[in-house]
Amino acid sequence: MAREPEWIDVGAAAELAKHSCQPMKVRRADIALSYRDGVFGAIANTCNHVGGPLGEGTLDEAGFIRCPWHGWKFDRCTGKGEPGFEDDCVPAFPVKVEKGRVLVDLANPTRRMKKPHAPHSLSREPVRAPGPLRLAGISTTVMDAAHPRFSGSDHLLDCALAEGRRLGAETKRITLNNLKFRACEGYFSKSYYACTWPCSITQMDPTDQMDQVYETLVFWADAVIVATPIRWGSASSLYFKMVERLNCAQVDISRNEKLLIRNKVAAFIVVGGQDNIQAVAGSMLGFFAELGFLFPQFPYIAHSRGWSHEDMENNVRIVRESKSLAEGAAALAGRCLDLAGKLVEAEAIQPPVTSGGRKGRPIMEEETVDPD
Numbered sequence: 001m002a003r004e005p006e007w008i009d010v011g012a013a014a015e016l017a018k019h020s021c022q023p024m025k026v027r028r029a030d031i032a033l034s035y036r037d038g039v040f041g042a043i044a045n046t047c048n049h050v051g052g053p054l055g056e057g058t059l060d061e062a063g064f065i066r067c068p069w070h071g072w073k074f075d076r077c078t079g080k081g082e083p084g085f086e087d088d089c090v091p092a093f094p095v096k097v098e099k100g101r102v103l104v105d106l107a108n109p110t111r112r113m114k115k116p117h118a119p120h121s122l123s124r125e126p127v128r129a130p131g132p133l134r135l136a137g138i139s140t141t142v143m144d145a146a147h148p149r150f151s152g153s154d155h156l157l158d159c160a161l162a163e164g165r166r167l168g169a170e171t172k173r174i175t176l177n178n179l180k181f182r183a184c185e186g187y188f189s190k191s192y193y194a195c196t197w198p199c200s201i202t203q204m205d206p207t208d209q210m211d212q213v214y215e216t217l218v219f220w221a222d223a224v225i226v227a228t229p230i231r232w233g234s235a236s237s238l239y240f241k242m243v244e245r246l247n248c249a250q251v252d253i254s255r256n257e258k259l260l261i262r263n264k265v266a267a268f269i270v271v272g273g274q275d276n277i278q279a280v281a282g283s284m285l286g287f288f289a290e291l292g293f294l295f296p297q298f299p300y301i302a303h304s305r306g307w308s309h310e311d312m313e314n315n316v317r318i319v320r321e322s323k324s325l326a327e328g329a330a331a332l333a334g335r336c337l338d339l340a341g342k343l344v345e346a347e348a349i350q351p352p353v354t355s356g357g358r359k360g361r362p363i364m365e366e367e368t369v370d371p372d
């Protein structure tokens with residue numbers, strides 16, 4: 001039943017009509033005020049998904065406001081979702097124009113309704129499935145897949161995985177070069193709440209194959225070895241493309257106190273013709289530590305010949321023929337599985353680790369804007 005209207009003057013129509021869509025605080029309500037073809041609309045500013053500010057979105061041809069975070073759409077006047085999702089609606093407020101002023105009735109909004117959306121499979125609890133230890137290898141080198149070349153980092157990764165199998169572990173190799181996945185599009189830069197777990201891109205784009213990395217790191221592996229070449233003093237571009245897409249897993253720690261990576265081990269293989277091994281390994285260690293991984297003693301092996309060695313064909317030959325590097329990779333796998341085995345055993349008696357570390361804390365209370 002309609003209540004006594006509470007018409008609030010929100011401004012001059014001529015002024016407000018200059019913006020197709022804008023956020024507005026009207027007493028206790030946050031609204032998205034829109035204008036097109038002589039008609040104003042007012043709906044709640046908070047998106048049904050994870051709270052994006054609809055008033056900062058854009059108006060499409062059909063009269064839907066597109067949320068600036070992940071693109072959910074709501075009719076600018078009725079608040080209803082786009083076709084097929086009409087029941088997923090945000091509150092809509094009556095609006096009228098009198099004597100050149102826009103008035104919004106705060107007392108009679110329609111009801112917000114959220115249509116259940118099937119959760120993404122990556123939303124499930126990260127519980128370790130029983131079975132032998134599992135060692136994953138992630139190759140990050142870039143090459144022409146149709147005409148592959150010898151890669152020193154891949155070669156040593158294969159040595160490590162072969163040792164894992166010899167030690168009785170299941171192994172899996174992910175070759176980033178073979179996956180089609182989008183670069184991170186900066187949802188975190190829109191808002192702390194816009195960078196979601198599972199990744200916003202993964203939820204929106206079923207063709208994106210980064211889910212294979214998430215599945216492996218979060219659910220499958222007890223230990224992971226990441227191998228990279230050195231490119232101009234840094235890890236490979238594919239490594240960074242993967243790492244940026246893993247930001248959502250790190251954010252989930254501080255936002256939801258949810259540690260996706262628990263009792264898992266990471267180690268690294270770094271191979272370059274020239275130098276900067278410590279910086280590359282340090283950067284990798286730092287990021288994987290923030291995800292919650294633990295490290296064996298001596299968590300990386302590496303090889304380079306130094307700044308003045310540009311004879312890469314010799315470097316390739318050296319890595320390919322080096323018995324000690326192959327043994328080093330195998331020993332790295334052994335250290336990983338040794339620690340992983342202890343962690344898997346301890347899991348049964350240890351309570352879950354809650355978030356820790358400076359970056360793993362919730363953001364300060366006064367900075368928090370709860371979208372609900």
Ligand code: FES
Binds near residue numbers: 048051053071
């Ligand atoms: S689409 Fe609006 S918050 Fe995600």
